[in-house]
Amino acid sequence: MTPQLNLVGLVVADMAATLAFYRRLGLDLPPEADTEPHVEYALPGGLRLGWDTVDVVRSFDPGWTAPTGGHRMALAFLCATPAEVDKLHADLVAAGHVSHKEPWDAFWGQRYAVVLDPDGNAVDLFAALG
Structure with a gap:
């Protein structure tokens, strides 16, 4: 397999x-x-x-230590619309979570934002533009 x-x-x-x-x-x-x-x-x-x-x-894994220096992977959550990206980003930031990248219109045709979860993992929010 x-x-x-x-x-x-x-x-x-x-x-x-x-x-x-x-x-x-x-x-x-x-x-x-x-x-x-x-x-x-x-x-x-x-x-x-x-x-x-x-x-x-x-x-x-007794020697495990948290990584430092930035993330190497991210979880990416598809949103229904660009407005949902903005709303979800604002909701998470209002709840005290750190915005890594404010929402923007990416050149690859998506509305995109990045928020950090409580452990510093990047969580991408995205939706297709128009």
């Missing part, structure tokens, strides 16, 4: 704060997940997002 991408895993410092961020993006995560050390969410199409606390990661 050819390996298939099935789960994107993120390491989190504060599970409740991280899940609150992803709930604002529309993921229906149950409140009781806030106290779990490992959480998974099935996305449409079969791909899953997973979150592990630092303690869980260090239980099997």
Whole structure:
């Protein structure tokens, strides 16, 4: 069998704060997940997002340290319209999350914005322009 991408895993410092961020993006995560050390969410199409606390990661990788110097990957969420990109970006920033890039019209034909989740991971918001 050819390996298939099935789960994107993120390491989190504060599970409740991280899940609150992803709930604002529309993921229906149950409140009781806030106290779990490992959480998974099935996305449409079969791909899953997973979150592990630092303690869980260090239980099997004791030398793990958080990366520094910027992100190497980003999660990108498709929005229905350019106005939704702007609204979602504004909602996340108003909730205290850091905007990495304010919404702009990208040369490749999309409205685009980047917000950082509570652990500094880049989360792109995008929609096709007109």
